[in-house]
Amino acid sequence: RIELEKLSEENTLLKNELGRIQQELEASERTEAAQRKEFEVLKRDKEKACSEMEELCTQKCRDELSQLNHRVLQLGEEASTHQTQSEKSPVTVQLLTHRLEEAELREELQ
Secondary structure, eight states, X not given: OHHHHHHHXXXXXXXXXXXXXXXXXXXXXXXXXXXXXXHHHHHHHHHHHHHHHHHHHHHHHHHHHHHHHHHHHHHHHHHHHHHHHHHHHHHHHHXXXXXXXXXXXXXXXX
């Protein structure tokens, strides 16, 4: 009979310990599930941030390329203007030289 009471007490203690361990396990499982959800949220946030950063870099590159293209066009126009002026210069010099010669001839004739 004493043996039975001792076993019954031991059984009760073991059941209590089992209940406590089961509660700890359930709490650990809930914590793990919450951490897993948080990890997934952080992972998505990281992917979104990387995607946004890539888009910003791409847009920045597009903007810089557009500015460079605009500058190239401006420089092309300036070069064209200078080339036209350079091509006109010899003709202008020739015309002015010719007028000067004519003026000198007229002066000599007078």
